[in-house]
Amino acid sequence: MSENKSRFNSRFAAIMAMAGSAVGLGNIWRFPYMVGEHGGAAFIIVYIAFCILVSLPIFIAESTAGRVSRKEGYSIMNKVAPVTILASFIILSFYSVVGGWSFDYLIRSFAGGFSGKDIAEAKEVFAGMNGSVVENVSCMLVFLGMTAMIVVAGVDKGIGRFSKISIPVLFIMVVLIAIESLRLPGSGKGIEYLIRPDWSKLNGPAIAAALGQSFFSLSLGVGSIYTYASYMREEDSVLRAGGWTAFFDTAFALLAGLAIMPAVFAAGIEPGAGPSLVFETLPVIFSRMGVVLPVIFFLAILIAALSSSISLLEVVVSWLVHSRGMRRRYAVLLVFFSAAFLGSACAVAPKVFAACDFLSSNVFMMIGALLFALITGWILPREEVMRHVRYRFAYALIRYVAPVMIVAIAVTNLL
Numbered sequence: 001m002s003e004n005k006s007r008f009n010s011r012f013a014a015i016m017a018m019a020g021s022a023v024g025l026g027n028i029w030r031f032p033y034m035v036g037e038h039g040g041a042a043f044i045i046v047y048i049a050f051c052i053l054v055s056l057p058i059f060i061a062e063s064t065a066g067r068v069s070r071k072e073g074y075s076i077m078n079k080v081a082p083v084t085i086l087a088s089f090i091i092l093s094f095y096s097v098v099g100g101w102s103f104d105y106l107i108r109s110f111a112g113g114f115s116g117k118d119i120a121e122a123k124e125v126f127a128g129m130n131g132s133v134v135e136n137v138s139c140m141l142v143f144l145g146m147t148a149m150i151v152v153a154g155v156d157k158g159i160g161r162f163s164k165i166s167i168p169v170l171f172i173m174v175v176l177i178a179i180e181s182l183r184l185p186g187s188g189k190g191i192e193y194l195i196r197p198d199w200s201k202l203n204g205p206a207i208a209a210a211l212g213q214s215f216f217s218l219s220l221g222v223g224s225i226y227t228y229a230s231y232m233r234e235e236d237s238v239l240r241a242g243g244w245t246a247f248f249d250t251a252f253a254l255l256a257g258l259a260i261m262p263a264v265f266a267a268g269i270e271p272g273a274g275p276s277l278v279f280e281t282l283p284v285i286f287s288r289m290g291v292v293l294p295v296i297f298f299l300a301i302l303i304a305a306l307s308s309s310i311s312l313l314e315v316v317v318s319w320l321v322h323s324r325g326m327r328r329r330y331a332v333l334l335v336f337f338s339a340a341f342l343g344s345a346c347a348v349a350p351k352v353f354a355a356c357d358f359l360s361s362n363v364f365m366m367i368g369a370l371l372f373a374l375i376t377g378w379i380l381p382r383e384e385v386m387r388h389v390r391y392r393f394a395y396a397l398i399r400y401v402a403p404v405m406i407v408a409i410a411v412t413n414l415l
């Protein structure tokens with residue numbers, strides 16, 4: 001094992017890469033719907049509180065573990081590797097299927113494929129794409145190939161450069177969609193759906209959902225944050241990186257809500273969540289607003305998905321390179337082919353897809369996050385940890401609050 005010499009050459013690159021990992025499909029197809037269902041502003045307040053008190057400390061624990069492990073001798077990754085490597089590999093495989101759909105839909109919207117279609121016809125398009133093994137698998141391979149090309153170019157030249165450019169562009173695109181969406185007559189109902197506080201809806205399941213979502217949204221527990229933190233420059237602080245990542249992630253989720261819900265309500269359609277919202281309802285609504293908007297929308301989704309998938313591929317590649325001594329190029333190739341194999345299974349068999357999704361978010365992510373909180377809170381030497389964590393109360397949150405809350409979400413999710 002050698003000292004890890006790969007680096008992001010600026011603080012901005014590191015923060016954009018982490019924000020890119022965090023900002024993903026979860027912000028677009030789950031968060032806006034959850035907010036509307038669980039009490040609007042009331043839910044947003046609880047979400048932000050959990051983000052600061054639980055998810056951010058776990059983020060800091062995971063990134064501190066990454067920073068400390070960079071030096072030889074503290075290779076914690078070898079202890080948690082079986083869990084995190086497997087988890088990120090599995091997520092990469094099924095995430096690539098959805099990434100492939102975004103690519104497919106980007107091409108379709110370039111060709112003006114949704115103009116004049118209604119929701120029933122859009123459902124047929126989605127079912128047709130999903131039913132075609134060739135289309136499904138080849139789009140997945142294209143997406144995985146793009147991921148591999150960014151990662152093979154290296155930490156700073158590949159991941160860092162891609163993130164520095166694409167994440168700011170992503171924000172601009174979502175702001176543009178939000179402006180268009182808010183200008184539609186009747187969009188006020190969408191804002192009301194998102195914002196009007198309804199404290200009576202804030203029951204136990206809503207609170208558990210807020211915690212689970214903030215956790216998922218910050219990409220915790222699979223080693224992505226650990227790996228990226230291990231590439232930060234010595235002088236850059238993980239506290240600051242965590243604060244910015246949580247801020248961008250939440251801001252993006254709220255912006256996505258403002259881009260999506262006003263348009264959905266203006267069209268007089270019931271908001272849903274998940275694939276049907278993104279691949280059936282929204283293409284129809286946005287293509288009524290011109291040819292450009294659907295293209296911007298699917299390009300945004302593709303970028304959001306890519307910036308997450310590179311952080312997943314990098315976990316496995318980093319481990320192969322730094323713990324197994326493999327050359328970067330071969331490591332990327334090996335993971336590409338293995339993920340293409342599992343990804344194809346996910347693309348053709350919905351049962352495999354669902355099992356990968358369930359196992360990774362309810363089992364592996366939870367175990368991984370618990371391990372990171374326990375390692376940083378209880379195993380690593382206190383002085384070493386405090387150099388990164390700095391505040392005693394943050395250390396206490398990592399030691400006591402985080403482990404209890406992780407077990408609580410894991411149990412609620414599984415029940």
Ligand code: TRP
Nearest residue numbers: 022024025026027217219224308
């Ligand atoms: N945070 C991503 C999203 O909101 C999803 C995700 C969860 C993820 N865990 C991850 C992405 C680990 C990359 C790495 O869509």
